[in-house]
Ligand code: FE
Ligand code: FE
């Protein structure tokens with residue numbers, strides 16, 4: 001089973017991998033830079049080399065890099081969109097040092113311009129970023145399914161599909177269990193039906209990663225408040241069913257619950273124990 005959690009990137013790649021192993025994880029997620037800020041720390045190539053060796057020896061991966069929250073390709077202001085484009089391009093260049101990584105980003109918020117305009121802005125940014133990378137993208141770029149808070153794009157599977165169609169690029173999807181639940185998909189009562197709808201609308205071949213979170217709110221609340229595993233409204237039985245579902249079980253699961261390291265270690269042990 002591929003399972004891990006979000007980790008602090010402050011100590012570098014090797015430190016993250018060692019931390020992952022110390023809590024029973026074999027995958028992990030990290031922010032490419034301060035989630036609310038701008039510039040990234042320069043990459044230490046020796047750290048990357050040491051990490052790559054360690055990851056190989058310990059069966060770590062795929063790693064999932066998360067774009068900063070401030071990246072909004074659908075922003076109304078040119079300045080905001082320029083930051084999104086420059087940041088994603090820089091992130092993908094940095095990730096080319098760790099081939100095979102996944103890169104997850106929030107599609108964006110259309111801030112009143114309407115979903116259709118937001119979708120066009122996101123797709124055109126992605127086309128420019130991919131073009132600037134040439135044929136050299138060793139990273140799989142993932143759109144995250146969103147809760148639909150405010151003017152978030154990606155509030156349902158149809159909006160994710162629309163971005164993929166408009167971009168015409170080999171994009172993947174990261175399904176966040178808290179977000180889809182908050183977005184109105186009853187994964188506790190209707191997981192099979194939800195996955196059928198995902199397959200019809202987007203295609204399960206695009207699904208590359210799961211953010212495994214419980215939710216503090218009821219299905220459809222559009223709130224996006226993550227809860228600890230089994231401590232929220234989705235519940236332990238439903239999350240256990242998700243990690244064992246034949247269509248999901250081989251995917252990597254990344255916890256983003258409100259836990260410290262010890263809490264993550266306990267959640268990972270709990271979920272491994274529920275794995276059939
Ligand atoms: Fe996210
Ligand atoms: Fe998430």
Ligand code: ZN
Pocket residue numbers: 176178179224225226
């Ligand atoms: Zn969230």
